[in-house]
Amino acid sequence: MRRRAPGAEHGRVTEIMTGPQMSPLEILALLGAVALVVARWLPPAARPRVTVAAAAVLVPSTIVTAVVGIRWQLLPVLAGAALAAPFALAPLLRGRRRGGRPAWRARWWLALPGSVACAALIATGPVAAWAFPVPVFPEPSGEFAVGTRVVQWTDPRRPETFTADPGDLRTVVVQLWYPAQHSPAGTRRAQYLGRTEQEARTVSEALARGVGLPGFLVDGAPRARSRAVFDAPPATGGRRFPVVLFSPGSGGVRTQNTAWAEELASHGYVVAALDHPYDSAAVVLADGRTITSETASSGDPDKDEELAAGWTAVRAADLGFVLTRLDAEARGESAGPLTGRLDTSRVAVGGHSMGGAAALQAARQDGRFAAVIDLDGYPHGPTTPALHQPTLALTQAITPATDPRYPPRLTEALTANTATSYRLTIPGAAHLTFMDGPLYLPPVPSIVGSLGRTESPHVVAAATLAFLDAVLRNGSGDPAGALRTYGDLTVHRPGDSR
Structure with a gap:
């Protein structure tokens, strides 16, 4: 049956499919x-x-x-x-x-x-x-249908630092979700976690291995279909759409926030999510090769912080490179289905966990990013220069189990910002609330939070949209009123007493 998700203040009410978890x-x-x-x-x-x-x-x-x-x-x-x-x-x-x-x-x-x-x-x-169900993705609530496509780009100016081959250049795989024309009824929806079921299974098994689980436990994920349609024609009307770049968590993959990306795309944004080879759990390249993660904790906190700062720097460079490629497509310098449809003067950069740290670093280094979204990401790497873009940090509640360095480090980044920053603490959230995990993992509060499979994706996407609409579409708009609907809000304004 269909059930209306509560608290859907943004756009049409989001509908979530609920029902038996067996075929x-x-x-x-x-x-x-x-x-x-x-x-x-x-x-x-x-x-x-x-x-x-x-x-x-x-x-x-x-x-x-x-x-x-x-x-x-x-x-x-x-x-x-x-x-x-x-x-x-x-x-x-x-x-x-x-x-x-x-x-x-x-x-x-x-x-x-x-x-x-x-x-x-x-x-x-x-x-x-x-x-451990086959995940059922929320029906996007915006006016647009959602299309998706996958591209692979190689940076000719950056060698691959994870390999010893000097001729190996840095390559990233990017999945785009974009406003699309409505497809005929019965059109097959996009495979979750990959372009094919085989790729989805490869990725799913790698994700399970990364957290020490046998792959069969989450075999529902590669069976799922999202709400987007591969290579659907872009929406008509000639509008240019703001862009949101996304970096997944440590060991995460480009598809880990599919529900979030589809909701944003249905409201008129183009979302570009990255696979970071040798960091993401598994990246399947166009030639069929699979690159698995080579990042691992050393067990020493100081050494791990140094490693994380290095990995974050690579991710930040990946984000800047992808924006350069999208900007070329926006200006018609490279051909593609979205040529002339991207508004790269209005670009946000975001990420989950380590991807949030990468988004903060990318924004520090690249003034083309006009806004930042950090989904529960510890700010690894240098704290200077200060941010100068409006920033939204979504976090779970601080508990005794929270890394004691996290709150002051995040506060430092937000208070030093020369633009207004917002920290929204979502009651009932856990670290995996901020990605697709609640849709297919056991509903254990310590793992996915207590918001449930219906409300988790809604809250994260709705808060993100409230922020993006205010800072990218309305210029100097203040999202504080809307953000308070979803949790405990702290606003850091330039010039406020620290």
Whole structure:
């Protein structure tokens, strides 16, 4: 069913699809398995019919599911059904004893523990499907449909610092989400996490490895489709759209904020999200090569800060390079579907976690960026020169587990800014609230926050839009009133007493 997300003050009310986390075939298999367990406890006259009906539902649905691709969440359901099947089918296969007496059945006090065990196994399936679902992306609330495309660009002036080959030049993969024309009903939507399902699985498994999880746990993510359409024609009307560059978190990938990017694009922004090779968990290049992450913590806080500052500098240079390429396309110096549709005089740079730190550094180094968005990112690297662009920092609440260096470091960056900065602390948020994690990870507050799968993407995107509309579209607009709707706001204005 459709459920309206609360607090949708920006544009049309955002609608989120909610419903069962199992496919119709999986639900049929689940019902068949339950019926096999229940059959043992029905009156004798009903048992054969229920058992046959259960088998008739369970077997075909399992076969078809196996053909289209079985999910691990269904395996405990099938295990429970397999354990229950001999007890449910045995009386049918043996028929009746001589003299017309019913075939032997285990006494209830013997059958009860087995039935309970089978039911517990079967129940594990829907619980696992709820905890690790195939993500369902929010329907963007803006006036535009959303298109997406992937490009790969090589910087001829920068050698790749992660390799020893002097001829290896820095290459980045960029995914663009942009306002598009509405596609016909039934048009296939873009694969999540990659251009193809194979790329999506490669990326998903690399992300899982990066946090120490077996890849099968999050196998729902590469099965998902977002709301965008690959290579959809740009929106008509000749408008030029402001641009938002995005850098993912450490080990993160360009698609990790797809729901956020699609919402922004539906409201008339072009979002360009980067894969940073050798930093992102897995980057699949156009020639088929896969580059995995080579960044890792040393365990020494001082050494790790030095490493993070270096990685952040590489990311900041990547962001500047991508803006140069987009600017060339905006001015018609390079051909592309968005030639003449990009307004590179109105550009924001943002990122999540380490990507937020990279956005802050990119803005310090490059005056072409007119605004900054830091999604819960610790400011690694140098603190000078001071920022001079309006800046929005979205953070989770500070707790005893928070790195004690984070709040003062962030405050230093915001108070030194020569433009107004905003820090918005979102109640109930966790670090992964600020990306797509709540859509497909277990709803455990310490992991994804307590806002839930519906509200998490809405709050982050709506707060971002309130800020961007004020500083990029309305010039000197002040988003403070709108931002207070979403959390606890601190405003740092130039000249305020520190």
